[in-house]
Amino acid sequence: MPTLATALLDALEDHGAREIFGIPGDFVLPFFKVIEESGTLPYFTLSHEPAVGFAADAASRYRGSIGVAVVTYGAGAFNLVNSIAGAYAERSPVVVIAGAPGARERTSGYLLHHQVRTVDTQLAVFKEVTCDQAVLTDPATAPAEIARVLRSALELSLPVYIEFPRDMVDAKVDPVPKLPRREADAGARDECAEEILARIAKAKSPVMVVDVEIRRYGVEQQVGALARKLGLPVVTTFMGRGLLEGDDDVVAGTYLGAAGDPDLSALVEGADLVLMFGVILSDTNFALSSNMTDPRRTVLATGREVQIGHHVYRDLPLADLISGLDAHADQHPPRPRNAGKGMAYPRGLAADASPIAPSDIATAINDLFDRHGKMPMTADIGDCLFTAMEIDNTALAAPGYYAGMGFGVPAGIGVAATGLRPLVLVGDGAFQMTGWELGNCKRYGLDPIVVLFNNCSWEMLRVFQPESKFNDLDDWHFADIAKSIGGVGERVTTRAELAAALQRAVERRGVFSLIEVMLPRGATSQTLARFVTGFKAARERMK
């Protein structure tokens, strides 16, 4: 019989995990020992638990499967809460494995170190940011508990929580079974597909809007093919930027409402049928829109439900709906293909002595991708994320809805751990929070390229409240620090220096490259400038 630790590791691998991120502590040391000695999954330790969560989240997004974060009880686990909250908000199935006191410690009569209000406070907190939980105190039930929780993570594409008391690591257990995927009711699926196809046939200007769930549930390719078959133009939401990379024949661009390309916004807002697949109906996706929740013209398939007009099909997974639509589409007359106008992205940066504006960074990256091929990207919240909208549609992991800072660099480390080489976009404020995690790249031979937007400012706050002096940050000379933490840093102030530094970074392998781009305070990307104008106009309308 396997031990509970080895059975859990085998189950994680069996459910699609390919690496573990974590920071050990005495309540999880025995489990970490098994992680290291079993070799079942490669593991990456980082410096601060928020980064552990961000890295596991980003690895999960790029793999389209579960990510794994292993932390100690109390101090470690509570440090993790915010990044798991972001994973919950953005539907990333991260498996949190948190150490905990053993049975005898719990009844010792002492308050335990790392304990808060009660020994179970940690479980209570994680119940708020995970969709299912298991506390492994009984060898007889532990395998079934783990199986149930891991299926919940995959089916709901949400984080889950496993509490692993340190006295249970060597308990003998049965292997963890893999529970069958819960299929949709075939009748409901077919009825729903037929109803949607009938609406498409009657519509004059239908459009498809896609968001992160089409990646989370592994149907990105099928959605692109369905759009092609149905002759529908596709736009991504802000949060869904980077989806359907390469499907340029169907993807018209990213919908940003009043902050976006006017033709593209008109394509969506003028549509008489909007099919929203995998869409998070959030303010960051639609706050600058007017009629995206009008049930008369929208179909919303998200969270295992499909809402059409004023009625809902329950427990109908997106993957089943997409396959149902594909199966029935052939019975409907094909529509003349309308892929929308497609976006033009800035290219051909004049590599001259001019100072750099944020949108120049997008142009320089588009030029780099044209020369060397696209790189998977991560971005933090800040103007760097709005600038990313001016980079040609490229795979991207970013906190576009939860909008929590600190994601960008650890997410890049998580993506690099999957074997990809990411390009990371991050502002100086966010880099101050988690950028130092780059110091962990050396021991794992990871070599992300980090473009740091250094405007010595919380610029995204300044655009909304320009009178506040607290938005001024000091210049931390980040590039100078890169060498001491194992990488290569370059500080650039002109467009020529930027283009050259990017070229050198792409050619440099085996160490991280940090390109610190100096930007004037007050300068923003064109996208953020339009977003702020749109947001202020929308706020005026609501008064």
Ligand SMILES: Cc1ncc(Cc2c([C@H](C)O)sc(CCOP(=O)(O)OP(=O)(O)O)c2C)c(N)n1
């Ligand atoms: C963890 C955390 N703390 C605070 C915030 C609020 C916040 C923003 C959002 C609105 O909530 S944008 C921003 C400034 C970001 O500064 P920087 O990284 O330098 O990027 P840029 O200068 O391009 O703005 C802050 C502090 C946040 N989103 N997440």
Ligand SMILES: [Mg+2]
């Ligand atoms: Mg800044």
